Amino acid sequence: MGRHKNKHFRGRGKHNASEGSFNEVFKGRNQGLSTKYNDQGASTSSATAASTSSTSTYDDSESDLPGFYYDQEKKAYFKILPNTMSAVSSFVTKESIKEKKYEKQRLSDVKRFLQGRSTLLQSALFMPTEKASQCTGLTKVLRKFQCGQVTCESFRSYMNRHQCTTLQPDVEIISSGSQQNSPKVDSIQKMLATDTHDHLLCVWSLKSSIAQCIQLLSVSANLRSLKRNAGRTETTETSKVIRSLVTTQPIFKKISSLCWAKFPNNAARHTVLYTGTCPIGYSPTIVYAYNFDIVTNSTVSIYELNLGFSTVWSCAWHNFEAKFSIGAERKCHLIDVATRRTWTYHTHNSDPLSQAFSSENPHKIYNGTRAGFIVVHDIRCPGKTRSQQEMRQKHGISCLKLLKDENYIMANDFSGGIMNWDQRMTRIVRKYEGLVNSHYQMPFHLDEQESVVCGAGSDSYTKLWDIRTETLLQNIPPPCPASQDSFPIAMYAQNWGNSPGNSGLIMGITNRFKVYTTSS
Template identity: 25%
Template sequence: MKRNYWRGKEKHGWSNRKHGYHPHRYRRPSHNNCTERLEQGEPQTPVNEGSSSSGDPSSSSLTQNSVVPELPGFYYDSEKNRYFRLLPGHNNYNPLTKESIQYKAMECKRLRLLEEEEKQKKKTTRAGLNSSMLLQKRQLGLLSSTSYCRLVHELKVNCMQRRKIEIHSPDSSVAGTNNFKIIVADVACERIFTVNDVEHGGCKYGIINLSGLGKETLTVEMYDNLYFTNRKVNSVCWASLTHPDSHVLLCLMGIAETPGCASLLPASLFSSTNPGDRPGMLCSFKISTAWSCAWCLNPQADNCFSTGLTRRVLVTNVVTGHRQTFGTGSDVLAQQFATQTPMLYNGCRSGEIFSIDVRQRNRKGQSWKAIRLFHDSAVTSIRLLEAEHYLMAGDMAGKIKLWDLRTAKCVKQYKGHHNEYAILPLHVNEEEGLLTAVGQDCYTRIWSLQDAQLLRTIPSPHPSSKDAIPSVVFSSRLGGSRGVPGLLMAVKQDLYHFSYN
C-alpha cells in the first residue's frame, strides 16, 4: 500500500527520492512528536517551513538565523543546530542550565573580542575615521576645529591598547593577593584610593601613587600602610579638609552589634610609618548603613560632608559636629555636591533625583526639594557637568540620561550600558568629551558626550562574574600634571593601563 501511495504521488508531479525528495525529511513535526523524540535522548534539528534541499547558501543561512522556538526542558545549540535536553543532576544540582549556557556564550564573545584586540583588528566605529582623512578634511575647511578635536578623540579611543601595570609594594606578600573592588582617583590623578576584598570577609584599603605611569615602564608604588576592616566598604570619596584631597571619607556598613560609621582619614596616614608623623584630623561618626557619600567644596557649606542613608540624607559639619537631617522617603544611592552653589544632588532607589540647599533650616514636608527629576528605575550614579547646567544619571535599568537642570528635561540618552541591580559609577571627562561606564556584564563602554554615540566596548581581561566587575578611572593626566592620558582598569588582582596617546 505504501509503495502504491508514493507511486501515485509521483504520477501527479511530486518529486521522488531520485530528485532529492524524502517524505519523512520535510514533514513538519508536531510539538508533541518533537518532545517525544527529545525525551528519548535524541537530538532534534529544528524544521523550518519553506526550507529547501537545493544547497543554496542563502536558504541555509536563513534556516540558521530564523527564530528557534523554545521548548520547556530543552536548549538549542546554534553550532550543532539541534535541541538538547537539560538533564537533571544529583543533589538538586543541574550541570546544564540556561544561565550556564548564556555564560558560555558570553565567555566565547569575550575571548573573541580579546583575540581581535591582540591581533589589532579593532576597527573604528565610523567609516572613514582615520587620522589622514580627518587632517585632510580639516585642511580643506570641511571640519570645524571643535568637530576635528572630537573626531580625533574618538579615533584615539579606538586605538587604545591594554598593558598590565606592575604594582610595587614594600610588603611583597600584600600586592596582588586581594581582588580590587573600588579605585577612586584624587582631583590631580596623582593617587588612587583602593579598596580590596579580603578572601575570608572584610576589606583592605590603601593608596597607590601613580607617578610611575609617566615612564616607559608601567610601575606604580603602593604606600606602606594598608588597613583592614571586617566590615564592608559601601562608598568612598576624597575630602579636602586642610588642603585639596587631604583626606579620604569612607562609609562602613555595620555588622552584628557594631553600628555603621563614616570615617574621615588623613591621606598621610597611609604613607607615614611613624605614628607621630601623621598630621591631620582623624575622626569617625556613628551612623546607620550609608549607601553613598559626598564632600562639599563650596565655601558656603565649608567642612561638610553628606551621607545617603535609608530614607534620609545626613549632612555633617566635621569641625563643629552639627548635623542636618532630610527625610527622603527612599534610600539615597548616589550623591554629589555642586561647587558653584551649596546644593546637594541625590539619586534614590525610587528613581527620583532631587537637590537640597544645605543652608536652609525649614525642612518640613517635601518643600525643600528644589529640583526633581525621575527615572523608571533606581538611580545608582549622578555626575554634574562642569558648568552645572547638566546632570548625568545612570540607573538599574541600564539607562544613562543627560538632564538639563534649567528645563528639567532629558536631552540625551547613552545606550548600551548593562545594569540590573548593581550600584555602578559613571565617569565623565569633559576635557576629552567622553563618558565611561562599566556594566554588570563586565564590559567597559565609552561614549561621545556630544552626540551620545558608543565609541568602544572593552572586554574584561578576566571572565565575567559578580566579584570581577572592573573599576576604572579615565583621565588626561594619570600620574599628575606631567602624567600620561588614558584609562586605568582594576579587575581581580590586576591593574591595567590603556594608553590614550
C-alpha cells in the same frame, strides 16, 4: 472481519511509520543532524553555515524538547536541573547554560577586539555625507585643518574620538601591597581618581576573609611605553605605570561609601572619608577619615563619628566648609566636622544612593534616590519636606555627577542608561544607552575635558561615548570571565599622571589593572 483486520493493520502500520520517523528525527538530532534540512538545497546549507558563524552561540530551536538542553559540541541532550544543583559541575542548569553562552560570546568579542575589527566609528567625523574611508585618515584631517575647513574644537573632538576608537590592551598589572606583610587582595570594589589623575584610590576585598583594605596608588606620567611589550604582566610593587604607595591594614567592616576629603590643615595630603558597616553581628556604622602619608608609608586616623545602627548608602564632602553629607536610610544628613552638629534633609522617603555638592553654589546639595528622584536642597533650609528642585527618572539613581557647567547634571539608573539633564528646563537633553544593569550601583566617569563618558555594565562590558553626539565610540569586552561578585571599574582620561596627552583607559577587574592605550 477481513476488512476490520486489514484496517487494523493499516492503522498500526501507519503508527509504526510515524514512530519510525520520530526515531529517525531523534537519532538524527543526536548525531547533530536534522531531517527537516535534508530536503533543502545548497542555499539553505550556506545560510545555516552563516547562521552558525554569527555571534549568537545558542539557538532556541535546538531546545525543542521541554526540560532538555541540546549540546552542539557533544551532540547530545541533557536534562536541565534546578539552579540549586549548580554547585555540582556535572549537572546542567539554566545558569550553567547561560554562563557557557556568555563565555563563548566573550571569547569571540575579545578576538574581534584584538584584531581591531570592533571600531564603532563608521561614519565621517566632520562631514556626515562622506564615507569613513575618506575622512578618518589623520593626514587628511590635518590638511583640512590647515586649509581652515576644520575648526580647533572639531580637530580636538576628532583626536578624542580617534584615541577612544583605537584603544588596545597594553599592560596588565597585578595588585600587590607596598610591604611584605600586605594583605592579598581578591577583587576590586571601588576606585576613585584625583582631579589631576595622578593618584588612584582603590577598595579591595581580601582573599578568604570578609575584610577589605584601601590602597593608594600613583599613576605614571608615561602610560604608554614603546619599549614595553604589549601583554606583559607586572605587579604594582615593581611597575612603573601604576605603583602601590600605601595600603591599609585589613578593615573588618564593609566600606559602603568613599570620597576624597579636604580637612582643615590637611589640604596638601591625601585624606579619605569613608563609612564602615559591620556585615556580621550588631555593630554601629562609623565614619572614618584617614590621612595617607606617602613618606612614612602609613595611614593616620584623624576623625571618627558613630552614626548608630543605620545603613549608609553614600557620602560626599563639602569643599567650601568643613562639612560632609551622609546618605542614610530615607534621608540625608549634613554633619559639621568640628561641632558634629547634624542637619537632616528629606529625600521623599527614599534612600539617597548618590550625592554631590555644587562647586559653584556653596548652598546646594544633590541627592539621587532609589525611587528615581534627583532632589536638590538648599542646605540653609534643613528639615523642609519640600525640596528646591526635583527631576525624576523611571528607575533608581545609582550615580550622580555635576558637569563644569552646572546647568547640566548626569545620572545613571538601574536600567543602565546615563541621562544628561538640563536643570534650567528640567528635562533630559542627551541619553547614553547600552550598559547592562538591573539593580547594581554601577559608577560612570568623565574625562578632564568632559568630552568622553566611560562606564561598565553588569555584563562586564566597558563602553565609551562621545558626550556631545551620544555616539558609542568603543565597546571593550572583559579580559577575563565575567563574575557577579566583582564588576570591572574603568576610567578614561587624557592627562594621566597630570601629564597632557597621556591618554588611556585603566580598568580595575578582579585583582589586577588592565591598561589600554592607543594603538597608533
